Amino acid sequence: MKYRLLIILLAAFTVALQAKKTSNGFAIVIDSASYQQAENEVKRYAESIEADGLKTYLIIDRWFHPDSIKQELKRLYHVKKNPIEGAVLIGDIPIVMVRDAQHLTSAFKMNQKRDWQQSSVASDRFYDDFDLSFDFLRQDSLKPLFFYYSLRPDSKQTIRSDIYTARIKPLEKGKKDKYAQLRDYLTKVVDVKTKEKNNIIDNLSVARGYGYNSESKVAWSGEQLALKEQFPTLFNPESYVKFMDFDSYWPMKPYWMNEILRPDLDIMLFHHHGSNDRQYVNGYKSGSDTNTSIENIKIYLRSKVSSAVKKGKDKEETIAYYTNLLDVPRAWCEEAFDPVLMEKDSVMNASLEISVDDILAISPNARFVMFDACYNGSFYEDEYIAGAYLFNNGKTVVTQANTVNTIQDKWPDKFLGLLDHGLRIGQWGKYTHFLETHILGDPTFRFAKNSAGDFDINDALTIHRNDNRFWRKALASPDVDIQAMALQMLYENNDPGISDLLRKSYFESFDMIVRLQSLMLLSRLNNDAFVEVLAAAATDSYELTKRYTLDFIGKNGSEELLPAVARAILNDNTSKRINFKISSAYRMLNLDKLEAELLNQSENRPLYAREMLDNTLKSIRSANQSKKRDIPSISDKSISVSKRASEISRFRNHPASDEADILLSVLADRTDDPELRTAAVEALGWYNYSYHKEYIIGQLQQLVSTESNETVLSEIKKSINRLSGQ
Structure with a gap:
């Protein structure tokens, strides 16, 4: 194979490896040291990608700055012949730490006054979404791989990546040095792709850890029904699908580890809590018998007492505190210093979680693993869970x-069924990620197509990406995820009839996946059709659709939707996560009218017991009192700025539509604290689902020409763009 030098840049040089019969390209970005250490393996990896029909560009980074890499990726995306559809960042490629963009994450809302390494989000959306504009802030002095950037106010404020990206970042603390890890990993990828070209998805396992989605059985069963729609052949005799809940056994860790080791496992889906180096599987052993209850209390006390003393607290005072607090024997607290019990607790705690070291001690075989968990993909750390699976045997x-x-409360399995059609993992990730979500490993990997017909999903999302006529025809597909993707592309391509189409799709589809996709896209339009569908979707048969609906209803705030909330309270009171969403919405609704509606609907309803209803009414009244007490404090200047700021910050999670004017009044008062005014307008940027959204945009636009504080003005412009869907 011949290598032809195309261009030498300040930041990098790029060479092209010619693939046969291809229309798309793919970029391999690698630092010079990693390339020197793994040149042969990189070339073989590139050949494997070309064998799959992608022209490969090799970019060796020598300038070490994110902007240079982004510009080269952008250039390769716009070339007329063989434009790239994706890229992989190998080795020590600069890590962009994004600030002032928490609205692009699914949940991250840390105070940015905290340490920058903690309060920034490591994200490769910098590299793959060319419409996101950033201001460079600085390079980290302690972690030179970290480059801090701020999302500009005049940038697009939504994610719509132009290409897909992935990281191949070896562990700094792995079984071997990072270059040996890289060589071994690339060799493994080529080997798997070469030997398993015809491997279809016929083995899939799903595992759920404790505490996930309130441990709701209804949510858990809903996912199983949805996966059957997405992967119909998986439920046939020739295939194997498995669901493992955390409480099937205690501890569940050995069963998860055995599953990871299965040689024929294609996909492993994890739903659990996590950290960069841990997968949390179980909590303490559950049980109603006396011995189990007593033992759990003892374990809890040993943990609390030991932890407090290690932090410098007085031993005797700590023992006395917990003895009195829980009214337990002093001896139970003193057990915290028993060497035998300390060792026993250590072993027990290790059995409740999967660590990086646990994974490095085995050979994971699931070809693709999804970690629906916090921090498991922290490739900026010296060790991270996802990396332990990749840079390993297996x-x-x-x-x-x-x-x-x-x-x-997200849709983790969105478009997952398209993998059954041979979709590249990177392309799947491109349409499912938030700011924090990343593909780690080879993004060009795909399973063999396991569907009839000549529909090529990879060509559809590249060659036909902007062809609305093509996607209108795709709506006739019997496959639910192809229909869902067709709706996605028609929405992205601004099809003139998209609102009516989404409304029609929701009300006429028999498929849970299509209805949920229709709801999700309508939420971005936030129009009359959205409100109409919300009223109906509160009783949808799919638990996740109902969960999203009740979240949207709270954030929309329209009183037209209160009857739907009342019905959900009466009909879905055994669904834990639905109940959680309803109670979370209280602060955003007119609770006087909700209480009246609930009483009206329950008046002629036969009830065996009223306890549930009475408890709900009690919760509504309590939330109402709290709301009426707290809201006025926002504009009360006799209260400290920190307390007022704390109250304003609550609107980021609970943007109450009927209280928007209070935030606007703080913003409009130029005598008020500038930091508080900035917080108020930033909070208004979270009102994208509100029925008052257009009103808020109008009020903010009036302030643009008169605001003199540059920081406040910048945030006003950003919130306008956020609410406008820009």
């Missing part, structure tokens, strides 16, 4: 994981 070649915390 057959795991690609993962999806998050660099910071992530919301539980």
